Amino acid sequence: MSRSKKGAFILKETNYHHGDLRNTLIENGIELINAEGIGGFSLRKVAARCGVSHAAPYSHFKDVQELLAAMADHVTTRFTDSLERSIEGDYVPQEAMNRLGTAYIAFFQHHPAYFPFLFFQSGITIRIDGDTEGEPPYPPFAVFRKTGIRLFRSQGLPESMDDKMLLAFWSLVHGVASLLSSSGIRYSGDWQEVWQTILQSGGNTHENDRA
Amino acid sequence: MSRSKKGAFILKETNYHHGDLRNTLIENGIELINAEGIGGFSLRKVAARCGVSHAAPYSHFKDVQELLAAMADHVTTRFTDSLERSIEGDYVPQEAMNRLGTAYIAFFQHHPAYFPFLFFQSGITIRIDGDTEGEPPYPPFAVFRKTGIRLFRSQGLPESMDDKMLLAFWSLVHGVASLLSSSGIRYSGDWQEVWQTILQSGGNTHENDRA
DNA sequence: GTGTTATCTTTACGGTGTCAAGATCAAAGA
DNA sequence: TCTTTGATCTTGACACCGTAAAGATAACAC
Numbered sequence: 001m002s003r004s005k006k007g008a009f010i011l012k013e014t015n016y017h018h019g020d021l022r023n024t025l026i027e028n029g030i031e032l033i034n035a036e037g038i039g040g041f042s043l044r045k046v047a048a049r050c051g052v053s054h055a056a057p058y059s060h061f062k063d064v065q066e067l068l069a070a071m072a073d074h075v076t077t078r079f080t081d082s083l084e085r086s087i088e089g090d091y092v093p094q095e096a097m098n099r100l101g102t103a104y105i106a107f108f109q110h111h112p113a114y115f116p117f118l119f120f121q122s123g124i125t126i127r128i129d130g131d132t133e134g135e136p137p138y139p140p141f142a143v144f145r146k147t148g149i150r151l152f153r154s155q156g157l158p159e160s161m162d163d164k165m166l167l168a169f170w171s172l173v174h175g176v177a178s179l180l181s182s183s184g185i186r187y188s189g190d191w192q193e194v195w196q197t198i199l200q201s202g203g204n205t206h207e208n209d210r211a
Numbered sequence: 212m213s214r215s216k217k218g219a220f221i222l223k224e225t226n227y228h229h230g231d232l233r234n235t236l237i238e239n240g241i242e243l244i245n246a247e248g249i250g251g252f253s254l255r256k257v258a259a260r261c262g263v264s265h266a267a268p269y270s271h272f273k274d275v276q277e278l279l280a281a282m283a284d285h286v287t288t289r290f291t292d293s294l295e296r297s298i299e300g301d302y303v304p305q306e307a308m309n310r311l312g313t314a315y316i317a318f319f320q321h322h323p324a325y326f327p328f329l330f331f332q333s334g335i336t337i338r339i340d341g342d343t344e345g346e347p348p349y350p351p352f353a354v355f356r357k358t359g360i361r362l363f364r365s366q367g368l369p370e371s372m373d374d375k376m377l378l379a380f381w382s383l384v385h386g387v388a389s390l391l392s393s394s395g396i397r398y399s400g401d402w403q404e405v406w407q408t409i410l411q412s413g414g415n416t417h418e419n420d421r422a
Numbered sequence: 423g424t425g426t427t428a429t430c431t432t433t434a435c436g437g438t439g440t441c442a443a444g445a446t447c448a449a450a451g452a
Numbered sequence: 453t454c455t456t457t458g459a460t461c462t463t464g465a466c467a468c469c470g471t472a473a474a475g476a477t478a479a480c481a482c
Binding site: 038039115116119120121122123124125126127128161163164165167168170171172173174175176178179181182183184185186187189193194197198201 | 249250326327330331332333334335336337338339372374375376378379381382383384385386387388389390392393394395396397398400404405408409412
């Protein structure tokens with residue numbers, strides 16, 4: 001089953017025994033969280049899904065937290081891509097900001113298990129401060145910043161307010177996402193409708209303009 | 212150590228062997244979560260804290276989820292009390308609503324571990340719909356409703372908007388609380404300052420009035 | 423005093439994360 | 453081609469976890 005010629009069929013990653021166990025673990029781990037929630041996750045289940053022994057992951061991650069962090073990085077990339085796609089096109093700043101919020105909420109509406117995983121279990125660090133030199137910014141927040149700055153400048157908001165206004169907007173969409181991701185919350189209405197109500201009633205985090 | 216006369220010193224609850232193990236478990240469980248976070252919680256640690264064997268809790272709770280739910284009820288009561296206290300006095304509706312938001316955020320700022328515990332781990336059900344007959348409302352939201360309705364009527368908002376506006380306000384304060392409770396988020400600024408910025412810039416979830 | 427019954431302990435089981443030792447095997451060097 | 457090397461994976465062990473079953477304990481009713 002493992003001839004020497006097999007090297008011709010290698011994937012792009014290292015392929016010693018398994019082929020690409022590291023990425024396989026990350027993908028199966030994410031699938032497991034989607035299937036069973038963060039509470040149903042275990043290192044041994046992921047290993048079993050990948051068809052390897054329970055200790056095999058330790059050749060690629062020093063502990064379960066490191067695997068979770070790699071999974072969170074992967075999900076965060078998908079999340080950021082989803083936000084980026086939502087503002088493709090030539091929207092006016094206000095419209096782009098609204099679409100960003102809609103995409104943010106929709107992402108967690110489609111994957112409720114990602115919310116507690118990303119923000120309470122993954123162990124990843126999210127840097128908001130602009131003053132910590134060298135630290136890479138949190139990609140989803142960077143998308144917010146890019147779009148928000150464009151909006152704020154078009155409205156004459158002083159730059160000193162940028163960070164606080166961005167955090168205010170983020171808090172708003174994050175709050176909707178948080179509530180709809182909470183397992184125990186029962187609401188018969190539509191969260192996107194709540195979000196539309198917010199957009200239409202002055203909760204759009206900038207000064208009271210009347211469009 | 213346990214004479215027959217000891218009955219004179221019983222607490223208000225049942226006191227067979229331990230005295231009041233059920234409540235002791237709840238209180239020590241909450242302390243454990245405050246000390247080590249939701250990840251550091253275990254049934255056996257709580258039992259050890261109470262000085263009983265690891266299976267003793269099963270005389271009072273059918274499983275660990277039931278203990279967690281009882282702990283969440285206890286914390287929710289404290290939380291509701293904190294919200295109620297924030298609006299004691301004779302505030303105008305807008306001021307009362309602002310104070311509610313401040314108290315909501317402050318509660319989780321002082322106890323960050325409570326957020327993931329209450330909203331993602333406890334298993335308690337939070338009912339927002341007004342149409343589910345018989346189900347008790349979620350107490351903190353009921354405080355919001357009481358104060359919000361007073362505000363909305365004073366502003367002539369149609370009753371049909373009440374639920375959505377309340378959810379909008381809740382989302383906003385919940386979002387701030389969620390962000391500041393996330394273990395991985397690093398922000399050198401003050402969240403209460405962010406909240407004050409929101410209050411001053413039209414994010415107060417009602418139509419654009421100018422005080 | 424006797425019996426009842428809730429409460430608590432002991433023991434055991436499978437599942438979990440983690441570590442150490444050994445087996446496997448692709449690649450590199452002779 | 454043979455050997456060596458080192459990354460990768462397996463096996464086995466350990467402590468901790470939630471949970472169930474069976475027995476001990478002791479407060480209460482009679």
